[in-house]
Amino acid sequence: MKWLLTRVFAGLAAIAVVLVGAGALLAYQYSGEPAPWAVSQGADAAWVGSWEDTGNLARVLDTGGVDTVYVYAGDIDAEGSVERVEDTAALLSWLGSEYPDVRPLAWLRHGADGSSLIRDRFGEEAREALAPAVAEVASDGFAGVHLDIRPVTVNDPSMPALMELVRGELGEDPVLSLQAHHVELVPGGRVPSFVADGGEKYWSKGYLDRMAEHADEVVLPGVGADMPAEAMYGGFMVRQVTESLAALSTREDVAVRFGLPTYSGAEWGPGVGNESAATALAGIRLGLTQAEPPEGRTLGVAFYLGDETGEADVAAYTAGWLLSQP
Numbered sequence: 001m002k003w004l005l006t007r008v009f010a011g012l013a014a015i016a017v018v019l020v021g022a023g024a025l026l027a028y029q030y031s032g033e034p035a036p037w038a039v040s041q042g043a044d045a046a047w048v049g050s051w052e053d054t055g056n057l058a059r060v061l062d063t064g065g066v067d068t069v070y071v072y073a074g075d076i077d078a079e080g081s082v083e084r085v086e087d088t089a090a091l092l093s094w095l096g097s098e099y100p101d102v103r104p105l106a107w108l109r110h111g112a113d114g115s116s117l118i119r120d121r122f123g124e125e126a127r128e129a130l131a132p133a134v135a136e137v138a139s140d141g142f143a144g145v146h147l148d149i150r151p152v153t154v155n156d157p158s159m160p161a162l163m164e165l166v167r168g169e170l171g172e173d174p175v176l177s178l179q180a181h182h183v184e185l186v187p188g189g190r191v192p193s194f195v196a197d198g199g200e201k202y203w204s205k206g207y208l209d210r211m212a213e214h215a216d217e218v219v220l221p222g223v224g225a226d227m228p229a230e231a232m233y234g235g236f237m238v239r240q241v242t243e244s245l246a247a248l249s250t251r252e253d254v255a256v257r258f259g260l261p262t263y264s265g266a267e268w269g270p271g272v273g274n275e276s277a278a279t280a281l282a283g284i285r286l287g288l289t290q291a292e293p294p295e296g297r298t299l300g301v302a303f304y305l306g307d308e309t310g311e312a313d314v315a316a317y318t319a320g321w322l323l324s325q326p
Contacts, residue, residue, distance in 0.1 A: 103175070144175025185236070225275060
């Protein structure tokens with residue numbers, strides 16, 4: 001028994017050393033100076049969960065850096081039906097009047113329990129029903145659609161198939177936007193995360209590229225990193241930028257955005273912990289500097305959520321991304 005316990009403790013100690021080393025390496029990524037060009041292109045976005053009070057959203061849009069909003073328009077069920085959110089027309093009317101240059105996309109959500117490793121997230125019949133339903137919502141005053149479907153395991157064939165069907169139903173002009181999962185920090189890194197948490201947190205670079213084939217834009221989340229320290233979260237965001245842009249290196253026509261944690265309501269995600277808009281922005285700028293994306297690639301950030309963004313987050317965005325005084 002003593003021999004067994006000794007081996008177990010030695011194994012745990014070795015794992016701890018690896019984790020500490022990985023954490024230190026991740027924190028090290030969050031260092032250095034960003035390049036002067038690693039700033040806003042004026043192609044940023046904001047998710048909108050509620051429009052009863054547009055004050056916070058107006059503060060975000062008044063910065064002049066946001067040209068797209070993802071308007072919460074409905075929930076997708078397992079059979080491929082869409083339950084619409086009422087009165088999105090009120091927000092679309094307000095946007096058209098006050099911010100006519102900002103394009104609204106219909107944000108459609110689907111959340112499920114468990115992995116899609118064994119069973120596809122959407123079966124064939126559900127996909128056949130969902131694609132035209134998505135196009136119908138998008139045509140209701142929107143410039144396109146933003147799909148937020150999770151969790152999805154790497155190599156789930158139903159999701160690329162769904163993206164192709166939705167693209168066909170939408171046509172070429174409406175925007176097809178995809179909210180991705182986090183991209184794994186190192187090849188194969190999603191496996192220990194799945195074993196430890198039992199959830200689908202990461203996509204491989206190959207699967208991200210596959211999912212982006214029919215998309216006009218891809219958004220990497222900036223929340224739910226679960227990093228125990230601010231510097232590690234900053235390094236996490238650096239890696240999200242470098243790894244996602246490497247994955248999408250051959251899809252230069254696909255816009256890429258990175259989420260900023262600016263929400264407060266528990267219904268929209270886990271507690272923010274060490275995650276902040278200021279740290280995310282600094283990590284994104286460092287990541288862009290390291291990645292050196294080609295000229296012409298559309299890049300931006302996205303407020304999650306624009307309608308819950310406070311003055312401090314807007315100030316961080318203005319000073320740290322627009323590089324102007326708030």
